[in-house]
Amino acid sequence: MSHSPSLPDRPRLELDPEMSEAERLEAIRQHYRRIVQVNDELQARLEDAQGRRGDLKSDVDKLKRENEVLKTSSLYIASVEEVLEDGVVIKQHGNNQEVLTKTARRFDADLRPGDRVAINDSFAVQQVLDDETDSRAQAMEVTASPDVTYADIGGIDEQIREVREAVEDPLENPEQFEAVGVDPPSGVLLHGPPGTGKTMLAKAVANEADATFIKMAGSELVRKFIGEGARLVRDLFELAADREPAVIFIDEIDAVAAKRTDSKTSGDAEVQRTMMQLLSEMDGFDERGEIRIMAATNRFDMLDEAILRPGRFDRLIEVPEPDAEGRVRILEIHTSEMNVADDVDVADVARELEGYSGADIAALATEAGMFAIRDDRTEVHRVDFEQAREKLQDAEATDDLVLNYQY
């Protein structure tokens, strides 16, 4: 961004007590002239800035309109094969259909063979996708070393043990598996209700094994442009190979791996293609060295059995809602850094939290802290936890209401 030149100095009136009356008058006149000059200069700058603001505003309006158009029509991804005099040959991703199409004049100078473009139903180029990493960046979260540890996870010790055995050990001691002559599980599927610590578990194991954590949300995969899901899956495994040791974590895997339905809409076909790509990447997994793959779902019942076959997600770990003891542990974890008053017995508070998930308990602790802050205290009291609980219950009741209203 360019910086505007500095503002003119503020004129100063300097009157010397030795000056005669006439000299003073002249000095004041000169001062007045300088002020008028500076004023004119500032006025001109202001007009200039207003002009630029107008230009920027019309740019924003144009981009907003383009954005609206892009949002309302579904677009397909294609690659430019050849640029000809009277149009471009493009190949649509997913079905490899080649088409000669016209482009809007504004793209004429831009298009080169190999470019990725977004096309509409009639194959007209709508947008040149110049930054390929962009869609990857949106769908993937890469953390060189996540900061979650096993000690941050409460109430699921048995699940931690299983994940360590299935993911951490093969990453840390591949030779041992080789020496014994057994293959470690190909993929580990964590299933259970929302907010029970599945993502934390995957992050903690990556942290503990000094592995890069690469997360991809299944829902993001299917929301991308048509033809893009399968490619993103490929990219995901390539990225993991570049960054190994790595833990790939596919959250909400049910979005790409739900049981096949009979409907034949293009959306379903697209999801199918993405799943097939995932399966084929997993089948070629043996040679991949230090990459472990994990996935999570809240909808185990919806999964296509194809992904659960041996060599794919063949280690299933259920992560349930915490029991009474687990809830105490989770509340202890989430209050350990809080300034909790002596009158608060964490176990006592936790007793009231039946049906709470780990995420609910984390939210309760934060909310209790907020009540103390609102009350201008630095200590969190028992009453803060009670108020927090009421507030969350009300919020949940409202959510239920909204949900019931919607369906």
Ligand SMILES: Nc1ncnc2c1ncn2[C@@H]1O[C@H](COP(=O)(O)OP(=O)(O)OP(=O)(O)O)[C@@H](O)[C@H]1O
């Ligand atoms: N077992 C737990 N111990 C401590 N904190 C937890 C636990 N489970 C959940 N939490 C809290 O809830 C937050 C969300 O948990 P996490 O994302 O791991 O849940 P999840 O099972 O992956 O949920 P979802 O299925 O909704 O993706 C965590 O950041 C943490 O603060």
